Amino acid sequence: MSQELNKTYEPKDVENRWYAFWEEKGLFHADENSDKKPYAIVIPPPNITGSLHMGHALNNTLQDILIRYKRMAGYNVLWMPGTDHAGIATQNVVERQLANEGLTRYVIGRKKFVERVWKWKEESGGTIIKQLKRLGSSCDWNRERFTMDEGLSYAVKEVFVRLYDEGLIYRAERLINWCPRCLTALSDIEVEHEEVSGKLYYIRYHFVDDPKIFLTVATTRPETMLGDTAVAVHPEDERYNKFIGKEVLLPLTSRRIPIIADAIVDIEFGTGAVKITPAHDFNDFETGIRHDLKKINILSENAHINPYLQDVELEVMKQVGDLHVHKAREKVIHILKKKDFLIKAEDHKHTIGKCYRCKTVIEPYLSPQWYVKMETLAKEAIKAVEGDKTRFIPRGWENTYFEWMRNIKDWCISRQIWWGHQIPAWYCVDCNKIDFVRETESGLKPCHYDDEGTVPIYLNILKKNLTPIVTKTAPLKCPTCGSSKLIQDEDVLDTWFSSALWPFSTLGWPKKTTELSKFYPTDTLVTGFDIIFFWVARMIMMGLKFMNDVPFKDVYIHALVRDADGQKMSKSRGNVIDPLIMIDRFGADALRFTLSAMASPGRDIKLSEDRIEGYRNFCNKIWNASRFALMNVKGDIKKDIKGYNIFDRWILSRLNRLTKEITASLQEYRFDEAANAIYQFIWHEFCDWYLEAAKPVLYKKDNADKRNITQTVMIHSLETSLRLLHPFMPFITEEIWQRLPKLGAVSGMESIMLAPYPSADESLINDAIEEEVRLLQDVISCVRNIRGEMNIPPSVEIDILLKAAEGKRADLYRQHSEYIKFLAKAKGIKIGSDIMKPHIAATAVLKDAEIYIPLEGVVNFDGELPRLQKELEKIKKEIEFINKKLANQDFINKAPKDVVEKEKEKYRELTEKLNKIEDGIKKLEALRI
RNA sequence: GGGCGGAUAGCUCAGUUGGGAGAGCGCUGCCCUUACAAGGCAGAGGUCACAGGUUCGAUCCCUGUUCCGCCUACCA
Secondary structure, eight states, X not given: OOOOOOSSOOHHHHHHHHHHHHHHTTTTOOOTTOOSOEEEEEOOOOBTTOOOOHHHHHHHHHHHHHHHHHHHTTOEEEEEOEEBOOHHHHHHHHHHHHHHTTOOXXXXXXXXXXXXXXXXXXXXXXXXXXXXXXXXXXXXXXXXXXXXXXXXXXHHHHHHXXXXXXXXXXXXXXXXXXXXXXXXXXXXXXXXXXXXXXXXXXEEEEESSOTTOEEEEEESOGGGGGGOOEEEEOTTOTTTGGGTTOEEEOTTXXXXXXXXXXXXXXXXXXXXXXXXXXXXXXXXXHHHHHHTOOOOOOBOTTSBBOTTOTTBOHHHHHHHTTOBHHHHHHHHHHHHHHTTOEEEEEEEEEEEEEETTTOOBOEEEEEEEEEEOOHHHHHHHHHHHHTTSSEEESTTHHHHHHHHHHTOOOEEOEESOSSSOBOSEEEETTTTTOOSEEEETTEEEEOEEOTTSOSEEOOGGGGTTOOEEEOSSOOSSOTTTOOOOEEEOOOEEOHHHHHTTHXXXXXTTTSXXXXXXXXXXXXXXXXXXXXXXXXXXHHHHHHHHHHSSOSEEEEEEEOOEEOTTSOBOOTTTTOOOOHHHHHHHHOHHHHHHHHHHTOOTTSOEEOOXXXXXXXXXXXXXXXXXXXXXXXTOOSOOOSSOOOOOHHHHHHXXXXXXXXXXXXXXXXXXXXXXXXXXXXXXXXXXXXXXXXXXXXXXXXXXXXXXXXXXXXXXXXXXXHHHHHHHTXXXXXXXXXXXXXXXXXXXXXXXXXXXXXXXXOOOGGGOOHHHHHHHHHHHHHHHHHHHHHHHTTOOTTSOEEEEEEEOTTHHHHHHHHTHHHHXXXXXXXEEEEETTOOOOSSEEEEEETXXXXXXXXXXXXXXXXXXXXXXXXXXXXXXHHHHXXXXXXXXXXXXXXXXXXXXXXXXXXXXHHHHHHHHHHHHHHHHHHHO
């Protein structure tokens, strides 16, 4: 198959062709009955609404590297793919569609709405999967799962019921984070905190028994005063504790509220007197419980002021009733000012919470919700990480994990949306005396109607104080009263609830499947730190609870991808680099390689297009090196040949050393180290030196044996490099590999994916050869340097005079003089201890050798003196530095012997070099006169 | 408020038993040398944030400071 290659690498066609080939041949498929050692990763399921961004690209590149590496290394590899139903996000998408048609989900009803979401999923939900394929991800697509699959949904119900039966799931009315736009509760971690500069308002609350005097409270949210039910002061605050038990009259209302004592109050802050609004502030809610205060909910679900607050002045109500809470704030301030209750307003920085999905300001909101009790689950999960059953890489993230787990709060899992796993709980209409039930096609529904009385609106208040019947399948009759009027809880579960089960639900749990026993616990989870709480921690808890084992052994936490300026990429900032555009432009391999080379632990990736372009060039370099190799290998190459030349032995040594390093790096998840090592090897060792050194051998017609050996080593090195590189750059490696003649173990294999990952042959690692080649390279580099500095164009041929002591050194140079000549582009070379320096010559001083390039009649000679002087200055500085060290008696006495010896040796070398250069300068100066 | 991470070449970053300051990109000079101009060869460029300490010796270990990120928290 080794036809001519194009002059440049064209990724597009190559990528499509090979991906289709791999899929068709089933090379991604894991065999659950295989006897090979298993290695499994579950993909962090992307949202079905998503499209591939750089975070995905990084995440999946790293997983694919591990997966392809392990697969080649002989493991039975499973990469379990799938997508997440993304409750709120997906519901938003479909609701937007409806809005464009002038509809709302309430108009079409729950059943039709959910059907519509499914339809949308079928049509558009596969986008990201296609995009993952373009990246080269070698997932076992036959096993692709979706969190709303029948199987996974069953697992969700199973878990819910079992946790409920054990008392680990419960319902309660509490303050929750409420998104007034999504109209649903959120868990604590779904709220993003943001610092804003606001104001701190000082408001007068007059005493009931003596209206002439007052307390001043300070608040950032004056509008919530309509829900105040107390004022708190610190019990030890001498300014106020005499007032404890008295009452103040809440401004703008006829409400009398008590002054209470609570240690939560910070004497230093504000005035030391705090208004307490138990229904609208988390602290106040707790305080309210401690003091048995009334909870007055002043807001509707969409964060408008309830217009029917009984004891608020009618005039005030008229102005703020039905107003959005933020507008109401302005109004309340205005009224307070007018009525002289407002003392002052100070600038004040504080934090507000926003919905992580839609960035709307969240409201603490009183409502009944479902919770998971976390304490016992967390305890086990902490132990598992403490005991290293699951290990975070880098380790530092374990602290983050512990910090959260040790202060964990119960998890609010119910969401007031329609797309998701509906909670498997039913309520008996009769037992619970539920009003407002209406018949619909899908059964009984709790509801009320909008103002026009036509649109049914979901009303979560209905759920207060109900007794649920929790079961996997819909009950026909109430077990208590036998009534058949049962309604299912309207809420669905937090999407993360089903994600938490992902490592075992995807493998068939609760059925005892072969897959489960083979691949659970999985080996590695690759994810970003931003979902350690959302996902990783919860998977560990659920895995331990239902599988009695951790879901994965290693958690590799990778960085965030930012733009070149370090900004988080976001659509609103307009700084997103689209991975698909990058793939189109530079190829998937270049993108993958960029991401892996930059994935150093514990640091964010600042991605720039230049960098990707640079690695596209690397692809091209590989391509052309392969082109060269193929052009120079005609017919069969021999196997098992002895008689390697020095560069053959050198490249084999370097190659095996590289293999060792890469394997070690991959073992430690150092993708950057591995990528950089192979880049360095292929470009700067294989291409720059080995191929160049191979040219004289390959071009010479007269020695077929030598040529054949070099051809063999060349192909072997290239082929092995490709296998080393394959996990990083799957496409180009396959394309080239397919065209190469195969040697040994890899002959006859149908894909590089199936070829074994190289393992180092230690016997070929040869320090002596590497040192010898380094000496040759030094000579060559020196000559090239003279060429460069003296401006001798390549077209001008030069001679090399190499003065070296007779013996090993001179022999080495003499033996390989052809290489030196070729690589330094010299027409002649003389080597010996008795070489005399010509008068007009450039010189370079090496360890144990001197180089003279005669320049008479070659080039203008004026440049030589300044060149040598520059060199001299450099050496003088170095000597000075070492001198200081060696003059220090403490250094001589206390430093390790070998270090001292090394310094002394260096000193000797440098001094010698210095003398020779000084000598050269003297001669030059003499010549000038 | 608490915690974590970072500060090394113009840019982005590597750099662990503490002893040589490095890479890629960019820049400069020369070169279309029959694999590659998406290339070759050569070169310039750094008080390793600042101040102390430990040590014969500190980019590295310790303390403090400044600046920048991020996470977290009930000062209303």
